[in-house]
Structure formats: structure tokens, C-alpha cells
Amino acid sequence: MEQVRITVFDTTLRDGEQSPGCSMNQQEKVRMAQQLDRLGVDVIEAGFPIASDGDFEAVKAIAAAIRRPVIAGLARACRPDIERAWDALKHAARPRIHVFLATSDIHLKYKLRMTREECLRHASEAVAFAKSLCADVEFSPEDATRTDPEFLFQVLEAVVEAGATTLNIPDTVGYTVPAEFGELIAAIRSRVKGIENVTISAHCHNDLGMAVANTMAAIAAGARQVECTINGIGERAGNAALEEIVMAMHVRRDRYPYQTGIASEQLFPASRLLSEITGSAVQANKAIVGRNAFAHEAGIHQDGVLKNPLTYEIMTPQSVGVPDSQLVLGKHSGRHALAIRCERLGYQFDRRALDEIYRRFVRLADKIKHVEDHHLLELIRETPKPAVSAAAMFEAVPIAIAAAAGAATHDGPRGFPLAPPANAFGLPIPPSEHHHDQEDYLWGV
Numbered sequence: 001m002e003q004v005r006i007t008v009f010d011t012t013l014r015d016g017e018q019s020p021g022c023s024m025n026q027q028e029k030v031r032m033a034q035q036l037d038r039l040g041v042d043v044i045e046a047g048f049p050i051a052s053d054g055d056f057e058a059v060k061a062i063a064a065a066i067r068r069p070v071i072a073g074l075a076r077a078c079r080p081d082i083e084r085a086w087d088a089l090k091h092a093a094r095p096r097i098h099v100f101l102a103t104s105d106i107h108l109k110y111k112l113r114m115t116r117e118e119c120l121r122h123a124s125e126a127v128a129f130a131k132s133l134c135a136d137v138e139f140s141p142e143d144a145t146r147t148d149p150e151f152l153f154q155v156l157e158a159v160v161e162a163g164a165t166t167l168n169i170p171d172t173v174g175y176t177v178p179a180e181f182g183e184l185i186a187a188i189r190s191r192v193k194g195i196e197n198v199t200i201s202a203h204c205h206n207d208l209g210m211a212v213a214n215t216m217a218a219i220a221a222g223a224r225q226v227e228c229t230i231n232g233i234g235e236r237a238g239n240a241a242l243e244e245i246v247m248a249m250h251v252r253r254d255r256y257p258y259q260t261g262i263a264s265e266q267l268f269p270a271s272r273l274l275s276e277i278t279g280s281a282v283q284a285n286k287a288i289v290g291r292n293a294f295a296h297e298a299g300i301h302q303d304g305v306l307k308n309p310l311t312y313e314i315m316t317p318q319s320v321g322v323p324d325s326q327l328v329l330g331k332h333s334g335r336h337a338l339a340i341r342c343e344r345l346g347y348q349f350d351r352r353a354l355d356e357i358y359r360r361f362v363r364l365a366d367k368i369k370h371v372e373d374h375h376l377l378e379l380i381r382e383t384p385k386p387a388v389s390a391a392a393m394f395e396a397v398p399i400a401i402a403a404a405a406g407a408a409t410h411d412g413p414r415g416f417p418l419a420p421p422a423n424a425f426g427l428p429i430p431p432s433e434h435h436h437d438q439e440d441y442l443w444g445v
């Protein structure tokens with residue numbers, strides 16, 4: 001069965017750029033837009049051309065350089081904004097004018113000082129004007145989730161009639177919750193005349209930490225475009241994170257049987273490039289692209305992942321462009337990961353020797369939190385070898401050195417060390433799996 005296609009509208013360069021510390025110059029925006037193109041987004045919202053000359057030039061440059069995706073420019077519901085947006089976009093291969101106007105009473109009364117009637121007229125006239133310039137027009141009723149639904153339906157109907165091709169429903173202040181947002185999308189689908197001819201889009205902010213959940217609820221209710229940003233950057237708490245939406249669909253195809261044009265292995269490179277350009281770091285525990293997203297410190301988890309990554313990973317790091325999982329050595333780590341790391345450093349220990357190394361390792365980790373390779377090497381050097389009578393307990397064989405000396409134990413032909421049997425991570429299978437004298441559970445602690 002053919003899967004429903006979701007349009008991915010990336011607004012990293014517009015809404016994302018509006019977040020403190022994330023502004024980008026023209027060259028940086030073009031560089032990021034090229035990566036978004038590689039990533040396979042369908043629409044790049046390149047900026048807000050009336051906002052500054054720099055933004056105008058950046059939108060123009062992106063429109064000239066990036067030819068596959070639709071390039072959108074934002075405009076308020078007034079002629080000067082729309083004209084400026086069109087000036088920046090008119091040479092794009094696939095231009096889109098994105099017009100917005102607030103519709104909630106609170107915005108109308110305090111911000112715009114406009115009546116509902118005036119709002120309705122402005123929205124409809126602005127869309128008609130945009131349509132006279134550009135076939136592809138998106139309309140957003142800002143603060144839609146706090147707008148009286150009956151008035152919202154009225155505005156949406158008017159802009160569809162005026163020529164809008166996409167109706168974007170913004171949760172501007174991150175106020176809604178998934179069930180409510182899903183119901184709103186469903187109500188729009190059933191109440192707005194002409195809705196079957198346009199695309200419904202979701203644009204969610206993360207003030208309550210529900211931007212992605214709300215977006216997924218909107219998709220389930222019939223939205224077919226999602227607006228999102230790399231790393232979830234955006235106003236205040238940010239926008240819905242593109243990488244999370246895409247991977248939710250990917251990993252939970254059973255619940256979200258939809259398809260996107262995203263090349264998921266470009267997600268991590270996109271995240272990295274954005275942080276490099278903006279100088280804004282990604283939080284370590286950020287889903288999909290955070291430093292810890294594929295890192296395991298707890299011994300029981302490390303043991304599980306080493307035996308089969310599926311025990312604690314629901315997607316492969318490679319599927320999102322992360323080179324590999326990481327086993328971080330800290331006080332929660334277990335013997336299994338420690339043994340693997342020692343082997344990688346060229347040392348193999350028998351069970352009792354490893355216990356001794358492990359005891360010292362935990363004491364050190366308690367003090368310094370993360371044990372790096374050089375700490376471990378020092379610790380191995382400083383651990384006294386047991387008496388000769390107990391030699392079997394401690395077999396610190398620096399594998400490479402032993403190999404160079406032609407040691408028999410681990411040698412392959414010509415004295416080279418044999419690569420130990422590899423597990424799914426390409427890591428050597430630890431002694432536990434070739435010496436069956438270890439109780440399995442011990443490896444996790």
C-alpha cells in the first residue's frame with residue numbers, strides 16, 4: 001500500500017533564526033540551506049525579507065542557489081511585506097509566499113488593535129494580493145490555538161477562497177496539548193469549505209515541551225505538512241524538532257504510516273552544521289542528535305548493547321548519521337564495557353585481574369566522573385601484578401606488543417594480532433564470550 005507523503009517544511013532559517021543567539025549571515029544561511037537540500041526537506045523557509053536588507057539578500061541568494069525544494073519567504077498581511085517577499089523570491093525555481101496574521105482576540109485587541117471584521121478583510125486581501133504574484137501561497141492565522149474556533153474557520157475559509165494553497169495552523173505560544181490540537185485539525189477538515197483542495201500544516205512551539213507530540217497528533221488528524229527546525233531551535237523554547245518528527249515516523253511506522261523525503265543519515269550532519277554556524281550547542285540529552293543520544297554509561301545497559309544493540313537502542317546511530325554508539329566509562333559502568341575498552345587499548349585480562357582493575361576503576365570514576373583512555377592506561381600501569389603463584393589471575397598482555405614479539409596467544413600469521421571476533425558494533429567480543437567461565441550477569445556491573 002502506498003504511504004501518505006508528509007511535506008517537511010523547514011523553518012530553521014526563519015523561525016529558528018529568530019531565537020536568541022541563532023542569527024546567521026547570508027553566507028551561513030546559504031551553507032545551511034545547502035545542507036537542508038541534502039537532507040531532503042520539501043520547503044525551506046529562507047527568511048523574512050522585509051525584516052532587514054541582510055535577510056532580503058539571504059532569501060534572494062538561497063532562491064538563486066537552491067533549486068529543488070520550494071523556497072518560502074515570510075510576509076505580514078500587508079502589501080509592502082508581500083512585495084518585498086516576492087522581490088526576494090521571484091527568481092526561485094519554486095517560490096512560495098507565506099502570509100501571516102494573528103486571529104486570536106488577545107492579539108487582535110492588544111497587538112494589532114483590530115476588530116475581527118478588519119482581520120478577516122486584511123487576511124483575505126493579503127492572500128489575494130500574494131496570489132496575484134505567486135501561485136503558491138501559504139496562510140498562517142497566528143495564535144490559532146487560542147483563537148475562537150468559529151472565527152478561525154471563517155478566516156480559513158476566506159483565505160482558501162482568496163487563493164491560499166496551504167493553511168498552516170500555528171500553536172504560536174506552545175499552549176495546546178496533543179488531543180486538543182488533533183481535534184482542532186479534525187474540526188478544520190470538517191468545517192472549512194474548500195479544505196479538500198489545500199494542504200493543512202502544523203507549526204508547533206515547545207513552551208510546554210509538547211511541540212513534537214502536538215505535531216504528531218496533527219499528522220494523525222490529517223495535517224500533511226509539518227513545520228519544524230533542526231535541533232528544535234526557534235522562538236523561546238523553540239519549534240518542533242525536525243529530526244524528532246522524522247525519526248518518530250521512521251521508528252514507529254506502525255503508528256505513523258507516513259513517508260517523507262528526508263535522508264535520515266543527513267540529520268546529524270545538519271545538526272552539527274547548525275551548531276557550528278550559530279555557536280549554539282545542542283543539549284547533551286537531546287533526542288536523536290544530542291551527545292548522549294547513543295551513549296551508554298550504565299553497566300547493565302552497556303552489557304546489553306554489547307550483546308545486542310537492540311536491547312537499548314531503538315534505531316541505529318548510523319541511521320541518523322551518527323558514526324557509532326559510545327560506551328562512556330563512568331562509575332555506573334560495568335566489567336563488560338571495561339574489558340572491551342581494555343582490549344581496544346591492547347590489554348586482555350582474566351576474570352580476577354579484571355576484578356582488580358575494575359575495583360580501582362570504580363574508585364577513580366567516583367572521583368573524576370569520566371574515565372578516559374589515558375586514565376585507564378595509567379590505572380593499568382599502576383595496578384600491581386599479583387605474585388607469580390597467582391600469575392593466571394593477572395594476564396595483562398599488551399596485545400600489540402605481544403604480537404610484535406611473536407607471542408603465540410593472540411597471534412595470527414606473521415605475528416600480527418588476530419582481530420578478536422567482532423560484535424554488531426565492530427567491537428571485539430569480550431573474553432566472557434570466548435571464555436565461558438564468567439557469569440553473564442556480572443558483566444553489567
Ligand code: KIV
Nearest residue numbers: 100140142143170172
Ligand atoms: O509561530 C508562529 O505563529 C509563526 C507564524 C509566523 C507562522 O511563526
Ligand code: ZN
Nearest residue numbers: 015170172203
Ligand atoms: Zn513560529
